[in-house]
Every structure is written in structure tokens, then in C-alpha cells.
Amino acid sequence: MEEYFFQCPHCWEEISMLFDTSVKSQTYIEDCEVCCNPIQIEIGFTNGELTILEINNIDQ
Template identity: 40%
Template sequence: MLETCTIDCPYCGEAIEILVDCSVAEQSYVEDCMVCCQPILLHVAVAPDGEPSVAAEPENG
């Protein structure tokens, strides 16, 4: 159950699309920005109705 979400890269500010696995209620993982290639730490939470929310922050703090 994958859903596309749009986030803003915390490094370059570009809007990028990521795929979120909505079958997992909470997860954190690193994905590289498709524009600037910097590592983004993503925190994903899926609500009971299946709607994902994504928080993005720089991996290197």
C-alpha cells in the first residue's frame, strides 16, 4: 500500500515526491534528495484512516 507524498527538502528547499508505505503505522528512514543528493531523515506516521504524515529533517542535524 504505497502512497506518494510531497515534501520540501530541508537542504535545498525543492519540493520532491517520496513513496510512503502506508502498511506500517510509524517508521523513520533516510532517503536522498533527488535534486541536491543530500540525505533526508524522514519520520512517517500513518493515521488510522490511512492518511500519512511526513516530517523531513537533515540527517546531519
């Protein structure tokens, strides 16, 4: 697990999340720890290196 920092697409605050670097790719929804709005996160790793990080807001 590694911690990555990025900006919330709703409130623009910098937040961090732990990602499992052993999983090649995944897409999931997580709430922002600051504003509690849902964020769609797409991540991808190649040889343990982050190669894809897409953060999108989900309209409510």
C-alpha cells in the same frame, strides 16, 4: 503506496516519495532526488491517513 510531496531541507526543492500506508510508523534516511543530500524522514499513519511527517536535514 501513496506519493507525498515535501520540500527538501537542503536545497528547498519540492520532491516526492512513495510511502507505504500500511506501516504505522517508521524513520529512515533517504537522499534527496535533486541535491543528493541525506534527509531523515519520520512518517506515521493511522487508518491509512498520514498523521506524522517530519523531514530533517542530516549535517554531513
